[in-house]
Amino acid sequence: MKNFFGPGFRRSAGFFLGLGIFLLVITCSLAKTTWTTFPPSPPGNYFPCHSAKKLKIVATILPLQEFAQAVCQEKGEIDLLIPPGVDIHSWSPRPSHLQDLAQADCFLFVGKDLEPWISEIRNSVTASSLRWVEVAQVLNVQKDRISLPGAYHSHHHDPHLWLDFEIDVKIIDLLVDVFSEVLPEEAAYFRQNGQRYQDELEKLDKLYAASLANCRQRIFVVGGHAAFGYLAHRYGLQQIALSGVTPNAHPSTRTFVEIIKLMKNNNIKTVFVDPFSPIRLAKALAAETGATIVTLNPGVLFPPEKKDQPGIFLSIMRENLEKLKNALGCQ
Amino acid sequence: METVWSIFHYGFFQRALLAGLSVGISCALLGVFLILRKAAMIGHGLAHVSFAGVAIGLSLGWLPLLSALFFTVITAGVLVKIRQKTGLYSDTVIALVSSFGFALGILLVSLSQRINVELFSYLFGDILTISSLEVIVSILLALSLVIIIIVYFREFLYTTFDPEAAQVAGISGDKVELLLTVLSGITVVLGMKVVGILLVVSLMVIPAASALRIARTFRQALLGAVVFSLGEIFIGLCLSFWLDIPAAAAIVLLSFGLYILIVLLTKRSAQ
Structure with missing residues (x-):
């Protein structure tokens, strides 16, 4: 009996106790994720009534x-x-x-x-x-x-409808x-x-439509992915973008040079970027052409603190219009 | 011809050329020593470590080049110390350290959700966005590397070809190993913007291997490696524009093709 409670027992008891605690913690943490995703039902749901x-x-x-x-x-x-x-x-x-x-x-x-x-x-x-x-x-x-007018080498549908x-x-x-x-x-x-x-x-x-009707320039350059195809299509503008349909695509050297040439030939002085995308490529493009970088919001990116502000999509779209008017030299 | 050469008018291409050529010199010189010391894969291991360095820089908002430089040099030092203290084979230590570096990089990338795109440009190289600062750092470090190799040429040579005689002559093999590894770390970081982390080892190994194939003396090998490296990077960068293919692929495939050609030619002449 003495042997039973000896160091061997203590060691294995410790092992099983540790294992038990480990499993308990795992179970609890798994269970916790399940619990937290079921919010407590509001009282109204127990007594269904149409107004609530x-x-x-x-x-x-x-x-x-x-x-x-x-x-x-x-x-x-x-x-x-x-x-x-x-x-x-x-x-x-x-x-x-x-x-x-x-x-x-x-x-x-x-x-x-x-x-x-x-x-x-x-x-x-x-x-x-x-x-x-x-x-x-x-x-x-x-x-x-x-299918993404303005984006190079792209056969994808533009999702930014x-x-x-x-x-x-x-x-x-x-x-x-x-x-x-x-x-x-x-x-x-x-x-x-x-x-x-x-x-x-x-x-x-x-x-x-009225603001973008009379503009010096009808081409705008996006130093990121081609998100503005639908906007360009609707108002008769042309979008030229460095990357294709998703932000991960990287332009080739030749595409880059073609866009530089196009900007110089058409005297385009603005490179548009997403507010949250990395802008190294856009910076390189701006440095090469002497253009300035201006943010244009595809309507899905906004600061988290404005999450519950009503009408934020419409206000983003109004901001975009002002920036486009400036860049394109509209009357 | 005007359109073919017009690429040289663009600032980004001039920067890519300058950075590429200065990296090419450093890589070629180090590569010859590393191949002869059977430590060619050290560049690959340190490149993986530099991945973590880049991820640190991107997630903390530092210049990735500097954070990678710092992190890779420190890890290079640790790598050599581990090898010397434990007596492990150097390929084992490289496997150890490179997987550590990559795992740390992956962790940092997953923690910060928005750096994926930028990280890509370091993994595969991005000659469009090399900054003037990066060019200056590349040139300065390449220059100092050449000076270090000239100053310590005797030590590098003896420890490479005859470690025992070097020991007798009072040259510490451990110190030379540490210096070479740290220099490799620096060079790898400089090369990652041109050909990317995953291919930077090719800049160290392929030109040096080509040169060692045809050189009669050690000095010829060093010089030949530099000439091959500069030529391959220059033509590779031009090809990437003319053929509209990624610069890293152009440079590496060109140098590999040249190496195969040299092997075939030297085989025939030897017969």
Whole structure:
């Protein structure tokens, strides 16, 4: 018996105690991630009553979040899936994001050109009540979908379709229809809110068209990836970009030299960049041509502290217009 | 002809040429010593370490060139000390240190989500964005490296060819090894912007191997390595523009092709 409690026992007891604690910690930390993704239900949900029911919506990017918020107003709770300031092209979801999705009524995303991971997670989220809303479906495939004019060597579809305000109006029609299916009793309310935001978009569209009608220059150079194809297409501008559809593509020496020549020949003195992208290439281009670097926001990047500011997408678009007018010498 | 040579008018290309050529001189000289000491892979190991140095610089907002230089030189010193203290073979130590460097780099990259794009330009080289500061640092360091090799030529030579006689003559083999490794670390960092971390070892090994194949004396080998290296980098950079291919690929494939050619030619003449 004495031997039983000897150093051998103590050693193995210590080992198993340690193993036990280790497993406990692992289990707890795994369990914790599960617990935290299930928020405590508000009391209203136990006694369903139409006035308290809110749409729970997850949107991948800012424009979709803002459109959904504009349509739902206080009848919806909209979460932004991809954090502001993160490169949307290389982001992909973690398991905890899938848990959030399983709790939602609608999931708004652009389409496979922007979020290629959608098809992968589609089978993982089994909640039957979740509606998957691909807003790129509003595009008339033959007519509207553009293959990145201005980007060199690119055969991809431009995913940045929210930069065309006419398409945005169609997206809002789509959202009104989808939300009305989920909450039929609020259909009139959603339609009225949607109409109000659509009026704003149409006003902005007219302002863009008028401001960009008479310009000294119709070419603008992007020292990053070609995000502004839809904008250029709608207002008869030409976008020349260093990289292709995603920010990771690196231009070849010849592309770089061709863009330098084009800028010199057309006396282009502005290089546009994303506010959050690395600007070494744009700097090199500006140094070579004596141009200045100006930020142009593709509408998805914004400082995290402005996350809940209403109408931020529209205000970003107004800022972009001022910068374009200056760069292109518009009257 | 105007269009073919027009590339030399561009500032970025002039900077790439200057940086490339000064790196080429350093790499070629060191390469000859490293090959003869059977330590050619040291450049590869240190290149992986410089990856971590670049990641440190990018995540802390420092100039990646300087952080990589600092980190790689320190690790080069540690690498030599580990080898001398433990008596491990140098390839084992290189495998050890290079995987450490790469793992640390990957960790830092994953922690900061936004540096991926820039890191790419260091992995594969980026001749479009070499800054004037980087060119000046490259030229200064290449110059000091040439001076160091001239000053310590006797020590390098003896420890390379006859370590025992060098010991007898009072030359510390350990110190020479430390110096050569640190110099390799510096050179690797200078080369990474031109051909990238993953290919920088080629600048050290291929021109030196070509030169050693045809040289009759040691001095000829050093000179030949420098000539090959300068020629290959110059033509490679031009080819990258003319054929619209990546500079790193152009330089490395050109020098590899030349090496194969030399091997074939020298084989025939020997028969």
